[in-house]
Amino acid sequence: MNFPHRPWPSSLLALSLLALGGCGGPETAAPAEEVASAASPLTLADYPLKASADQRSLVTASGAPFLYVADTPWLLPSKLSQADVKTYLDDRKAKGFNTVQVMFLPMLGQNLTKNFYGDVPFNNLNPASPAITPGATTDPTDAAGYDYWDHIEWIIDQAGQRGLQVAAAVCWYGYGGSDWRGYMTTSASAAYGTFLGQRFGAKNNLFWILGGDNNPIGDIGSLPAGLDAGDRVEATNALANAIRNTEAKRHLMSYHAKRTASSAAYFVGQPWHTVHFAYSNERTYSYTLTDYNRATVRPVVMPESYYDARTSSPLLDRRRLRAQAWWTALSGGVGFAYGHENVWDMDSGWKPALAAASATDIQTFASFLAGHPTHLLRPDHRTGNTQKLLQGGYGSTSTNGGLDYGVSAIASDHGFALAYLPSSRSDLVVNLAALGGAGVKLSWFNPGTGGAKTLIGTYAGTGTKALAWPTGYTDAVLVAERSGTTPPPPGALFRALNLNGPALTLDGRAWESSSGAANVTLTGTLFENQAVPLVPATDASRAQMIRSSVYGTAAKVRVGAVPSGTYDVYLHVWEDNATKTFDILAEGVLVQNDYVSGAPGQWKRLGPWVVSVTDGALDLATSGGTANLSGLEIYQH
Known part of the structure; x- marks a missing residue:
């Protein structure tokens, strides 16, 4: 979110194999074909998530592949009523999101100290002293029995009823240390982490986020006077370990650093750090691929890039907004978080903003990928890889600020490959042997309109094929699929x-x-x-x-x-x-x-x-x- 600038989904990915057709030679005309759709909706039983055995992807509690597709209603817990929480969750569930990233605590940098019902999280802003009212009720009008943490629990449970995961930023440090960083001393962090683990550690649908818009070393340019200005590596570890030691179920955990900084830069060696958070600028492919290539392999999630409806540079149109998601998915990322300026802080325009076209594009993105075994994808445009899907047409990271750069990924079993091209180009050349020498079927998918793929043709798996830009597309996804269930008969x-x-x-x-x-x-x-x-x-x-x-x-x-x-x-x-x-x-x-x-x-x-x-x-x-x-x-x- 990078205040003061305001700042993978769908149903359970029962990932069907791609339809496999016959191997042919010359280009053949054919009607558009429908994109495979996802199967069973996610339920509370699919959580908590875990890393796959090879640490490259996320899987559900039963081991099914999971694509993390998040929205960022950060201030939902402190600003919305129960009725509005339900409105929001219902909308995001319907639009294919499977995760909501929220701040457990009011955002001090926004002059918030209480939630919608007037309850505070701590006594005297002390994280070691949660404000707890004895009693058990879900009625927020019952001041004697419904406290701040009851509201948090109610939100988690409401999300769980809809099959949604709550990625909980438990103590947002804030841009330049402007929020809770100064209060999170090592001792306070340990006490607060113990409380969180004991109170919420048995919930299935949680993903812990530590930090928030802040690097734990230095980065205190906006720290309020009189607060602890020390580094926060030790305190963050204390918070994480306290949660780990008291939670009844093991949940994934990462750290939200300052924009363009990765969680791995500070905590890659910590056992609690189970996901790389690649917080990015607009060119998400660069930061995702950096984390993908780390020696310590972990699933890579893009927790934020740039939001819709910004009022300061960069101002992103709809195409540039969705490019961030596609770049992430084909550069080694297994998760992407979308955002809207009116939604993150739940301002007066949040309800109309739910219908933004940019959110629909994320739904299209998630729905398309749900029909493919994306957990097998490996970025092939990276430096040093000579067997790429494209022999021409990637563009350059140094042209137009890298905003026209194409990316591609090939499945580890060579069953399919995808390329995302953020703008039109005239030098597209496909390597027909990229899927291992079998026949290959090529299609276009329009990420701006969704719907059906359009078949280009089916070819032998050798040589190259030059392609013309598809008419009417502003950006495009090229789909390559192995066109036979077995490789062609070998020679002598x-x-x-x-x-x-x-x-x-x-x-x-x-x-x-x-x-x-x-x-x-x-x-x-x-x-x-x-x-x-x-x-x-x-x-x-x-x-x-x-x-x-x-x-x-x-x-x-x-x-x-x-x-x-x-x-x-x-x-x-x-x-x-x-x-x-x-x-x-x-x-x-x-x-x-x-x-x-x-x-x-x-x-x-x-x-x-x-x-x-x-x-x-x-x-x-x-x-x-x-x-x-x-x-x-x-x-x-």
């Missing part, structure tokens, strides 16, 4: 290698034992465990090959005496222990980005990757988590 077999086992025959093809094969070098540790049940189950010979492997965090296979040319390459991998995430490079080119190995026993035949050999040897290498490499197939392309 060049070599098939069992990387840590005997020679055998699979599918009528002879496989060599790498131990006796000529011109084969393995880097890593040889490993075998034939007792692990495989998922999916397979025949005995294939199972024997899969369960023997070479493993390592930098495993390598080098096959020499390979004539210069182009080859289709498949690699069998499996998991024997716990989920790992790793990349695979062929001839130094990233061909598999952030592959998630899955639970023990899971295996997969990855590829085909179209690999060009020019130096007489074919080299495969892994990086990241421990990879088990079992079998390698090389075919003439």
